[in-house]
């Protein structure tokens with residue numbers, strides 16, 4: 437049976453933003469590359485935009501990344517590109533585990549630096565919650581971030597997630613350094629509606 441996350445609309449609108457599913461085509465890779473090419477790699481140490489370089493150095497490198505990411509989500513996920521006023525500003529990846537745990541996993545998120553501090557991560561997270569609990573029938577949502585990623589931890593906490601615990605040395609950065617991984621969740625019973 438097809439995972440219900442695969443039935444989501446290709447464009448999801450929030451008050452200020454749109455989340456669009458983009459196919460890994462050369463045109464879309466150019467669009468993403470143009471949006472991120474001037475970003476500072478240091479800003480994406482905790483969640484790289486690209487596996488090879490933290491920030492891709494060519495549209496072709498971005499295309500390869502998009503192809504890999506579309507394989508990752510083939511069975512049970514979606515890649516959502518975030519747009520503000522028609523401009524691409526970020527990305528989220530979601531998986532839905534359609535087993536008895538009914539878990540929506542918010543796996544990755546990044547925004548271009550100029551979009552930080554405006555509540556955009558929060559706004560897309562709220563929209564994902566609504567979809568998870570009201571459309572997909574999720575019972576829980578999970579998120580993770582490094583203990584060192586203060587901005588991400590603040591964003592997740594401010595969205596009302598519960599810190600389940602810290603998986604010591606449970607994550608690894610691109611430079612092979614291990615990090616302590618904060619594990620967060622929100623249950624349907626804690627969802628207040630959006």
Ligand SMILES: CC(C)(COP(=O)(O)OP(=O)(O)OC[C@H]1O[C@@H](n2cnc3c(N)ncnc32)[C@H](O)[C@@H]1OP(=O)(O)O)[C@@H](O)C(=O)NCCC(=O)NCCS
Nearest residue numbers: 482483545546547552553554555556557558581587588591
């Ligand atoms: C993690 C990341 C997405 C968080 O972005 P963010 O903009 O800080 O997150 P939020 O959407 O929760 O915004 C909160 C900030 O917006 C401000 N804000 C402004 N308008 C707001 C609004 N309407 N609603 C909510 N917050 C608002 C808040 O005051 C807060 O500012 P502060 O951090 O200066 O206190 C971003 O830092 C990022 O892309 N980092 C690099 C990649 C990364 O590390 N990803 C996470 C991997 S786990």
